[in-house]
Amino acid sequence: MFYRTVLSAFTFLISINASAITLSEFSERLIESHPYFVQLSLSEKSSLLNQKSLAAYTDWNIKAGASETFTGGEDVGSRLYKDLYSTKYEIGATRKVDNSGASVNLKHSLTRNDKDSNATHSNLFSVDYTRPLLQNKDGLNDKLNLDLASIELMAKKVSLEEQAESFLASKLSKFIDLALKQEIVKNHKVALDLAKQQLDLTEDKFKNSLVDITVLIQEKDNFVKAKQQSLQSNKELIIERRELANLIGFKESEMIVDMNLFEEQDLVSVDVREFVKNSRAMQKYDFDKAKLQRELETNENKTMPNVNLNLGLSSLGENDKYFGSFGNRDYSWNIGVDISYPLGSRKELIAVENTEIKMSDVDAKRAEAEMNSVQQINYLLAQVDLLSELVELYLEQGALAEEKVIEEQIKFSEARGQKSLVLAAKINANQANMTYLQAAGTYQKIIIDYKAAIDQLYN
Numbered sequence: 001m002f003y004r005t006v007l008s009a010f011t012f013l014i015s016i017n018a019s020a021i022t023l024s025e026f027s028e029r030l031i032e033s034h035p036y037f038v039q040l041s042l043s044e045k046s047s048l049l050n051q052k053s054l055a056a057y058t059d060w061n062i063k064a065g066a067s068e069t070f071t072g073g074e075d076v077g078s079r080l081y082k083d084l085y086s087t088k089y090e091i092g093a094t095r096k097v098d099n100s101g102a103s104v105n106l107k108h109s110l111t112r113n114d115k116d117s118n119a120t121h122s123n124l125f126s127v128d129y130t131r132p133l134l135q136n137k138d139g140l141n142d143k144l145n146l147d148l149a150s151i152e153l154m155a156k157k158v159s160l161e162e163q164a165e166s167f168l169a170s171k172l173s174k175f176i177d178l179a180l181k182q183e184i185v186k187n188h189k190v191a192l193d194l195a196k197q198q199l200d201l202t203e204d205k206f207k208n209s210l211v212d213i214t215v216l217i218q219e220k221d222n223f224v225k226a227k228q229q230s231l232q233s234n235k236e237l238i239i240e241r242r243e244l245a246n247l248i249g250f251k252e253s254e255m256i257v258d259m260n261l262f263e264e265q266d267l268v269s270v271d272v273r274e275f276v277k278n279s280r281a282m283q284k285y286d287f288d289k290a291k292l293q294r295e296l297e298t299n300e301n302k303t304m305p306n307v308n309l310n311l312g313l314s315s316l317g318e319n320d321k322y323f324g325s326f327g328n329r330d331y332s333w334n335i336g337v338d339i340s341y342p343l344g345s346r347k348e349l350i351a352v353e354n355t356e357i358k359m360s361d362v363d364a365k366r367a368e369a370e371m372n373s374v375q376q377i378n379y380l381l382a383q384v385d386l387l388s389e390l391v392e393l394y395l396e397q398g399a400l401a402e403e404k405v406i407e408e409q410i411k412f413s414e415a416r417g418q419k420s421l422v423l424a425a426k427i428n429a430n431q432a433n434m435t436y437l438q439a440a441g442t443y444q445k446i447i448i449d450y451k452a453a454i455d456q457l458y459n
Helices: 001-012 023-033 035-058 144-205 213-248 273-277 278-300 346-411 419-453
Strands: 061-072 083-096 103-115 118-132 306-321 329-341
Touching: 023 035, 023 144, 023 213, 035 144, 035 329, 144 213, 144 278, 273 278, 273 346, 278 346, 346 419
Parallel strands: none
Antiparallel strands: 061 083, 083 103, 103 118, 118 306, 306 329
């Protein structure tokens, strides 16, 4: 159509400049270089390290000790010796067993008893194994913090993606503002040139007594206002160009935007309600509930009796010589079960009830968030449709304004019109251009918001 041709003339951007940067190039450069994304990456690594540290509870724990004791005197008749010196050395290791909640305890001790100058040596090797059968079965409670950290790690990843998308959307909107400002600067430059022509024409008319002084003053005022607008838009362009250049490490002179504000964008079609159910924003509530569900399992488990299976195996050797005590060994084993269960009001029961309340609260918040998210996306879609139609109408108006300029120029060249009518037509066309530039800029920013809302801006 004719107005499409007019559009091409009006939207001649700085894209012919080889150094101009597109929206996608700006986005890639921002993600690669901005410290904000580096911080997000470090935050995720920190969460991963925290998860690994919580998994370290299964490491062996080594302990050792030494002691010296003395017993002596003549007043206790039941004691069969006069003096007793005992020296003991002990070393052991304990460990939690993965995926069972059991614990293993290894121990070796050497004892020297010097009884009335007669020395005996005994050394003991023992292995003890304890495994929970009800409370903390399979290490359920021991693994609580680790399981919560694993869920938190997944939640952190989704949260960081949401933060990154929000940050990226705000900066891409600024990119569109810069593209719009570039066009506004050109528009104000045209307006200033037209205001100067209008003022020159009015001064000529005033000299020839065709208009009075009030008309001349008005045109001078219009010219001053046009200069102010042009100066202000130039300053704003410099500020925005400097800000965006700093974001991606460019020089200010390199921050030239290549973007057609009137380009129609292809939108990803989604079933809004189905998308929202699985969106990143809703996953936050899913992770919150998953953590509460895991806490509930442990709280419920703690209400059960504490039943432990105990197994033990040991060997003991004794001799008046150190090395001899490693032989002539006696062996023993034991197996048993111990049970404990507290009576009365228990804090675990209160914790269960409290966790269930929190889970219901998360469900309610998720339902509310779903409603708000569906409403937001539908609103953005409606805005996209409205603005795309408005831009089409503004383009048609712009085309009509340009046609009027052409007609007035033809009439003026054939001495059938006045120069003032030509200038008025050009001013009107330039003002129309400004109107649909603003609408096009708003359209592009709504597209950014929509893509962010459906998790398509940052992947």
